Amino acid sequence: MRDSYNGFLALACLGLFSQWAIMIMNGSLRLMLLTAWTGIFPDGIPLREEWTRIWIVDLALRVLVAFFGAILNGVESNEFGPYLCLVDLITTIVVFSMMFLIEDRRDRGKGALRHPSCWQMMLYFFGAASIVPVYMRLYLKNRLSPRLEVPHNQARALPFTALWCSVLSVPLLLPVALGASVSRIQVGIVVWLFSPATVGPFQDLLSTLMSKSNDINSSTNEAARPIAIAYGIVGVLSAVVHFCVVVFTFVSSKLRWSDIYWPIHGVRSGPSLMTDGALIFIQSGYLFLSICVLALGYYVLKTENLSATHTLLGSLHGWRALLAHTALIAVFGPGAGLALLLGRKEITAASTIAARKGN
Incomplete structure (x- = not known):
């Protein structure tokens, strides 16, 4: 397992290079900083300068509004590739948001996995390619074995919080789709950036209400079901979005799969430089999210003795499970793969804990 820790650290370093170093080398980061400093996009669109x-x-x-604005502003010039990649990435991140919240509530206020809003805002501010591998390393170190339960009142509130997390992306993604003005699009970006701060209080409010109105002395298996449902909600959302984006890409005569998902391509000069640089950044983030989910699936399946058994039948079963996990990610995206993996793990862990307790 020690190799996995080092592997995720190496992945984080590679992700940091693939996002930030590439932006420095292609000049898009310099242009983004210049836009933030002058308050004007390269194509003349104004950037709001005062927020707080x-x-x-x-x-x-x-800087962040300039980054996301470079992607969203491209919709006006019929550049839908960056926007579609962003939509897929954001709905995938929603699944990770639920993971951050659930693992915090599992052992609240302790360990490196606490403060889910901080993890999510770091992901927004610094990029998924470097933050998620670090989190996965800590997850493998602290949460892989089924030892801790989510409190029952917290668990029952999670499906509603999953719905709340799903709608938090609306301020970022919907205004440009509705043809809103540039100023409203920029306001939506800032609202979305700070939206993770609402998730914890929303979850705590609901859990408090449910602890007063419901019997919280349910069995371990019953407490695991709402967690699996919460993962199912965000997983289905991510799967539907990814599948629709892929289908749209294949039926469109102007888009290719590589235009949306493959980060190895050149950048154009002029006003499009910042859009191309931001696109490579989010494409790298999506790619590294997929790699992290694949790697996590391997270690989870290995821990559950699906791929680590020495018998031929067990080995085949393990490889089939891993192959199915890979196929799910390929068809429905890493968000769906992570949601199914963690939801299934939650049920399995609950059964193990219940067997130990005898309930």
Whole structure:
């Protein structure tokens, strides 16, 4: 298992290079910083400069608004590839958001997996390719064996929080699809950036209400079901979005699969440089999310003795499970793969804990 820790650290370093170093080398990061400093996009679109009246915070927000604005502004010029990639990436990140929340509630206030909103905002601010591998390393180290349960009142609130997490992407993705003005699109970006701060209070409010109105002395297996349902909600959303994007790509005469998902391509000069640089950034993030989910699936299946057994039949069973996991990611995306993997693991772990307790 120690090799897996080192592997995810190496993946995080490679992800950091694939996102930030590439942006530095192709010049898109410099152009993005220049846009944030001057308040004008390369194509002349104005960038709102004041958000909080705290200069350093506003500068950071301007950089992020410039980044996402470079992708969203392309829709007006009929460049749908970057937008479709962003939609798929964001709905995939929703599954990781649920993972962050559930693992925090499993052992709240302790360990490196606490503060889910901080993890999610780091993912937004620094990129998925470097943050998610670090989180996966900590997850394997602290959560792979079934030892800790999510409190029952917290578990029962999770399906509703999953719905809440699903709609938090609306301020980012919907305005541009509805043809909103540039200023409203930029406001939506900032609202979305700070939306993770609402997830924890929303979950706690619902769990408090449910602890007062319901009997929380349910069995371990019953407590695991709402967690699996929560993963199912965000997993289905991610799967539907990914499948629709892929289908649209194949039926479109102007788009190719590689235009949306493959980060190895050149950048154009001029105003399109920032859009191309941002696209490579999110494509790398999506690619590394897929790799992380594949790797996590391998270690979870190995721990459950599906791929680590020494018998021929067990070995074939394990490889079939791993192949099915890979096929699921290929068809429905890493978000669906992660949701199914963790939901299934939750039920399996609950059965193990219940057997130990005798309930």
